[in-house]
Amino acid sequence: MSTAKRYNLLINPVGLTGAAAQAYTHNVEKHLSWIDGTKVGRLLLKATGWHARNNPGNLVGGSMPIQPYTGGGCNAVVNNATSGPNGWSQPTVTYSPNVFNHGGACHADLKKSSTNRGLYPDELLFHELVHGFRGGSGRFRASTTNGGLVRYTGTEEFIAVLTTNIYISDPSDGSKTGLRRDHQGFTPLEKGFAGPFEFFRSSKNASTLIDQFCRENPSFTKWVSEVKAPFNPIAAYYSDQAKAKKYSEGAVALVRDGEWVELLGKLATGKINL
Numbered sequence: 164m165s166t167a168k169r170y171n172l173l174i175n176p177v178g179l180t181g182a183a184a185q186a187y188t189h190n191v192e193k194h195l196s197w198i199d200g201t202k203v204g205r206l207l208l209k210a211t212g213w214h215a216r217n218n219p220g221n222l223v224g225g226s227m228p229i230q231p232y233t234g235g236g237c238n239a240v241v242n243n244a245t246s247g248p249n250g251w252s253q254p255t256v257t258y259s260p261n262v263f264n265h266g267g268a269c270h271a272d273l274k275k276s277s278t279n280r281g282l283y284p285d286e287l288l289f290h291e292l293v294h295g296f297r298g299g300s301g302r303f304r305a306s307t308t309n310g311g312l313v314r315y316t317g318t319e320e321f322i323a324v325l326t327t328n329i330y331i332s333d334p335s336d337g338s339k340t341g342l343r344r345d346h347q348g349f350t351p352l353e354k355g356f357a358g359p360f361e362f363f364r365s366s367k368n369a370s371t372l373i374d375q376f377c378r379e380n381p382s383f384t385k386w387v388s389e390v391k392a393p394f395n396p397i398a399a400y401y402s403d404q405a406k407a408k409k410y411s412e413g414a415v416a417l418v419r420d421g422e423w424v425e426l427l428g429k430l431a432t433g434k435i436n437l
């Protein structure tokens with residue numbers, strides 16, 4: 164059975180015919196098999212398949228379509244078509260392997276480690292599949308992020324970039340770029356945020372959003388927390404929420420959030436950590 168079928172994904176080469184359609188299906192299937200060959204990747208596919216079988220109404224026709232990306236630039240996107248009580252659902256993943264080819268929109272960024280974070284084909288596809296999984300679980304939220312997380316654009320991009328960074332950090336992923344800073348471009352995550360607890364310094368909202376993610380997708384996040392990887396803030400959160408929250412309320416987070424009054428108050432009382 165193909166990897167796509169096993170996890171209720173439907174590769175649909177809309178707009179392509181003949182050899183081009185065959186090549187599309189072959190290449191997407193290949194990239195899915197790379198994802199399936201890693202611990203975190205398999206967990207995401209497993210969780211997506213579970214929702215497809217148990218909540219088929221969250222997907223059009225009961226499976227999650229992956230079809231060619233036809234927009235501009237180095238990108239791939241997910242559209243969630245229906246709004247429900249807990250969020251958007253019915254995702255369509257659009258992804259085109261040929262953006263990585265010579266002359267393709269992602270090719271130039273791929274060549275340098277300073278601009279390729281999260282940009283290997285399986286990493287970009289994994290990122291979109293996180294959006295798809297959130298839609299498949301009826302939890303996709305179109306809300307924006309601000310303060311220290313402003314460069315993540317929104318809640319869903321924060322969740323997708325974070326989860327993809329854990330996928331990249333997973334030792335069972337043998338071919339990888341490195342941790343990505345945020346949702347603006349493909350530049351490296353700064354060293355001061357690249358540890359499992361240190362990541363919570365990104366913002367007060369880092370612990371709030373990770374807490375929300377863990378409550379909304381309890382099985383998937385619990386599984387991910389059990390994967391041993393150098394960068395796994397979800398594991399850190401499950402192991403010691405109080406410690407994670409401390410980092411999220413420290414001086415670095417308050418500066419990034421622009422919370423000067425709170426920072427000055429904490430400095431005055433000496434109750435502050437980095």
Ligand SMILES: [Zn+2]
Binds near residue numbers: 290319323
């Ligand atoms: Zn995204």
